[in-house]
Amino acid sequence: MPLSEESGSFQSMQMYGLPMKNGEKRQLVFAEIKKLIKELHPELHVQPHVSLDSLLDKDLGLDSLGRIELLVRLEKKLEVHLAERVLTTAETPRDILRALEKSRGARTQRAPDERVVTEPVADVDLTRYEPLTLNEVITHHAEFLSDTVHITLDDFNNGEKNISFAELYKGAQEVAGGLQQYGLEQGDTVAIMLPTSTAYFYSFMAVLLIGCVPVPLYPPTRPSQIEEHLRRHTKILDNAQARVLITIDQVRLIGRLLQTQIDSLRAVVTVEDLCENRQSFVPIPCHEGDIAFLQYTSGSTGDPKGVILTHANLLANIRAMGQVTKAGSKDVFVSWLPLYHDMGLIGAWLGSLYFGCRLVVMPPLSFLARPERWLWAIHKYRGTLSASPNFGYEVCCRRIDDAALEGLDLSSWRLAFNGAESISSQTITRFINRFTAYGFRKECYAPVYGLAESSVGLAFPPLNRGPLVDVIKRDLFLRTGQATPTGEQESSLEFVACGQPLPGHQVRIVDSDGRELPDRQQGRLHFKGPSATSGYLRNPKQTKELFVDEWLDSGDLAYIADGDVYITSRVKDIIIRGGRNVYPHEYEEAVGDIDGIRKGCVAVFGSHDRQDGTEKVVVLAESRVVAPDRQAALREKITSIGVNLLGMPPDDVIIASPGSVLKTSSGKVRRAATRELYEKGIIGQKQRPVWLQIIHMSLVSVLPVLRQLYRKVGSYGYAAYCWLLLAVLVVPLTAGLSMIRSADKSWLLAHRCARLLAWLSGTRIDIKGRAHIEKQEHVLLVANHMSYMDALILTASMPVRCSFVAKAELGENRWLRRPLTNLGTIFVKRFDAEQGKEDSKRISQQVGSGQRILFFAEGTLQRMSGLLPFQMGVFVAAVENKTGIVPITIRGTRNKLRCDSWFPRRGPVRVIFSPKIMPTGDDWQAALSLRNAVRGKILSQVGEPDLAGEFSSLAQMDIARPEKE
CATH class of the missing domain: 1.10.1200.10 (ACP-like)
Known part of the structure; x- marks a missing residue:
């Protein structure tokens, strides 16, 4: 049977x-x-x-x-x-x-009374120690809260994984060491396409530690969406100019396809790769004005835009939100929000990081599969803070059986944030009514408002006030934008209060001419404050549209009443038809309630009518109904709702197959993108199979691959050409320098050969400040050291003869000793303290005789960007001989030929001669002051980070400190 x-x-x-x-x-x-x-x-x-x-x-x-x-x-x-x-x-x-x-085993069940007994958490006093960057936050907590659990990962399948502040810092250091092997410079972007995992937290923090900029991306969720996913991420990676993409093994193929289309993308790696290939990393200092990360907007109204957020922006926003919510180290934040979204990344994690509190995080899919897990996590860990978009609260109301909640205790929950999308007053009421029996308190519910352009938060309600709903006259509001309160429910609209502006932030409501409007009048919401972005990355057009003088345009319509902000709609979503405003969200909800229409799969948008030049109202609704008569009945119902809500019928109603309404990664309807499909006439076009999508995208990638191959062949050819030039020139140059006894003539020959090499190799040398050295005779020269080719560049750039100070190993080479000696090179031993004293005395004597001696004061060079500490020998010599120092700044040679590399690249070079700096005394302090002045001048011009704090050991100094010290 x-x-x-x-x-x-x-x-x-x-x-x-x-x-x-x-x-x-x-x-x-x-x-x-x-x-x-x-x-x-x-x-x-x-x-x-x-x-x-x-x-x-x-x-x-x-x-x-x-x-x-x-x-x-x-x-x-x-x-x-x-x-x-x-x-x-x-x-x-x-x-x-x-x-x-x-599948294995029976379905796991959570014990209703399972709770975690947390150890007392030390109070984190950030009033005395106010960090300026996220880097300072993690280093501080790793030292003073080292063993305190910061992150608990609970996927409800494999148990929980705890990460202390010290473990987070250590894991980030390991990943950072691997990342630095890819030659990343300060300010380079690194894309992170990882799910919620330890790897994500380590990677994000690692990128910050090496002075780079994280770009969070969401990993693909369904194989059938691979082409759309690839197309959207190509735009993001190209705009960000990402150098490295960190991902997981399962999406390597997508990563490789992306790499073929993004010129800047050097590598697609996993965290395992980085940890296997790691070396001890060098932390790169950052400043509060540096970019902390790029938050790409979800793209619900167009192509994604990269919001620039600095460390100062983020910390100002976190402090302001913490001030309103009274956040502290004893809080426990429970989150299922994805870490590529600002609400999950900043609101949940970085906020918890700053205040030193515990973050309990679960994968978003775990919540979607079994939403009760979110509530049980609050119960288990005694969560005090948590957040969700409106749909998360709605899911809890509709999809959780009472049996799954038996024994649940939500009494520890003190703030339940609702934001990131339109907030429904009905959802608020349903959630409160449903979960009051489980210890949830109405005053804990906190509707909030924020946007990526203000880091994450902009308006929060007063603590323990609870939700506030404004009931206004519908018809008057739709006609005039006037939000007049009413007691009549049948002809009313409801909007939820999102609170007041955060401390230090301001909002205003303006009309289309930029004039500020009174309370209860709808207009465009403008804002300003320390959390506000400076604009969109490499998008001057959108940045210009964002700013109105000192204010930023949120793109939202809103009104203010009694100090509270009420968001009514997105500006771009509003449809103006017959002099009336059409609000898509309300219409979409009503259509979604029709039997036969897929709820949440309705898009209402305006489309330009070319015949009469007005906007027509279009309704696109997904349905499984295929019979023409049944579809006609659905259209009639949709039209009837339009007449009731808008006072007019929609211009076009489309019943389409499932999957026709485009959505963002966070589930928002992409009305602008859907409108574009509508206007192209390709609504509901069937997606290609996965294998065909991959083939299509691979073929699309052929041209970029050919371009990359062309560039690679060109780069190898250029490198070979440079070495051939050097080989051709070095033989006659070495022979000439060996025979010429005159130092001046030897210098002239070397100078001309170096300039010829630069010209033949296409290396443009921009020389600035030449006059600062041409007439100086009794002077010392100090330059930074970036590359093996620095000496060649300086030889080509110097207008007068000078003597280089070089390591003794070069003088021991029988082929180089005579030519270098004839050029006046001074050889010193770097690692012999006793010999160092003798070298110092010898250099002082030559300085006294009037020679121009050039020092690479760092004493060594490295492949990573950054100015190392300066050795003291040259500055002691200058003080003893009362001789001034001309600072020389070299730029560009590190990119042309890196340390430990023999692969020269094209690129310009710049040499800056600065005015002479004289010593101000004759003691050790005078030498220190002179060193600081010279180094500060070079640091201000070199365009690289200051690494003095990382390499301050006396063991790295070639010339010993004077005996009197």
Whole structure:
């Protein structure tokens, strides 16, 4: 007898412990799918045919929530536990059956009274120690809160993983050491495409430690979306000019395809790769005005834009939010929010990091699969703070059974933030009513408002006030924008108060001419404050549109009443039709409630009508209904709702197949992108299979690959050409210098050969301040040291003869000793303290005789960017002989030829001669002051970070400190 749900055969087999065969499992999966389709689409007279390779979304009409419901039911029927990743990877019933075959054990259950007893946390007093950067925050906490647990990762399958502040810092150092092997410079961007994991936290902090800029990206969730995912990330990576992409093994293929299309992208690596290849890293100092990370907007209204956020912006925002919420180190923040989104990254993690409190984080898929886990995590860890977009609270109201909440205690929850999308007053009411019985308090509910351009937060409500809903006259508001309170529910609109501006921040409401409006009048919301961005990366057009004098335009419509901000809509989403404002969100919600329409899969947008030059209202709604008469009935209902809400019918109503409405990674409807598809006439176009998408994108990548190959061949050819030039010139130059006894003539020959080499190799040398040395005779010269070719560049740039101070190893080479000696080179031993004293005396004597001696005061060079500490020998000699020093700044040679590399590259070089600096005394302090003045001058011009704090050991100094000291 064939198995069916009605027969109860599979329940009987489970009762007697009999394993189900593959065919029986297949029938069970088909039966559950058909049952779910019937529930979701009762209007269908004929259900779609279900096969092993039917697409769950396109063919069967199961959206992401429908797939979750299906898998939960199968888990219960078969008493198994499926991994959360099945939610995103399962595209067909065949995929589900494969996952069921791999499943192990019964579905895990959480003990209702399971709680974590946390040890007392030391108070973090940031009033005395106010960090200026995120780097200072982590180094401070790693030292003073080293063993305190900072992050708890709980995926509810493999248990929890605790990370202390010291472990976070150590893990970041290991990843940082691997990253620096890729030649990253300060300010370079590193993309992070990782799921919620220890690897993400280590990687983000590692990028900061080496002075680079993290660019968080969301990893692909479903294979069928690979082409769209790749296309969107290509735009982001290209705009960010990312140098390295950190990802996981499963998305290496996507990473490789991205690499073929992004010229700047040098490597696609995993955290495991970086840790295996790591070396001890050099932390690069950063400043409060440096970029902390790039937050790319979700793209719901257009192409993603990279919001520039500095350390100062972030810390100002975190401090302001903490001041309003009274956040402290004893708080516990529980979050399921993705770490590539500002609410999860800044609001949850970086805020917790700053205040030294515990962050309990779970993968977003874990919440989507079983939303009760979020609430049980608050119960278990005694969470005090947590946040979610509106849909998260709605999911908790609709999808959690009472049985799954038995024993739940939410009394520790003191602030429940709701933000990042439109806030529904109905959702607030439902959530409070549902969870009051479990210890949740109404005054803890905190609707908030923020945007990436203000770091994350802009307006927060007063502590313990609870939600505030404004009920206003609908018709008056739609016609005039006047928000007049009313007691009539039938003809009203409801907006939720998002609080007042954060301390130190300001908002205003203005009309289309920029004039500030009174309270309760809708207009554009402008803001300013220390959290505000300076603009969008490499997007001057959008940056110009963002700023209105000193104010920033949020792009949102709002009004203010009694000091509270009420957000009404996005400016770009508003449709003006017949002199009235059409608000898409309200219309979309109403259409989504129609039987047969997929809730949350409706887009209302305006499209320019070329015939009369006005905007027409377009409604795009997803449905599984295919019969023409049934679709016509749906259109009538949608039109009727439009007449009731807007006073007019929509101009066009489209009933489309599932997947037609485009959405962002966070689930927002991309109205502008959907409008673009509508105007192109390709709404509902069927997606290509995954294999065809990969082939298509691979073919698209051919041209970039050819361009990269061309550049690579050119770079190798250039390097070979440079070495050939050097080989041709070095033989006659060495021979000439060996025979010429005159130092002046030897210098002239070397000078001309060096200039010829620069000219033939296409190296443009920009020389500035030549007059500062041409007439100076009794002077010392001090230069920074970037590359092996610095001596050649200085020889070509110097207008007068000088003597280089070089390491003794060069003088021991029999081929180089005579030519270098004839040039007047002075050889010193770097690691012999006694000989160093003798070298110092010898140099002082030559300085006294009037020679111009050139020192590379760093004493060594490295491949990474940054100015090392200066050795004291030259400055002691200058003080003893009362001789001035001309600082020389070299720029560009590190990029042309790095330390430990023999691969020269094209690029300009700049040499800056600065005015002479005289010593101000004759003692050790005078030498220190002279060193600081010379080094400060070079540091101000070199364009690289100051590494003095990292290499201050006396062991690195070549010339010993004077005996009197």
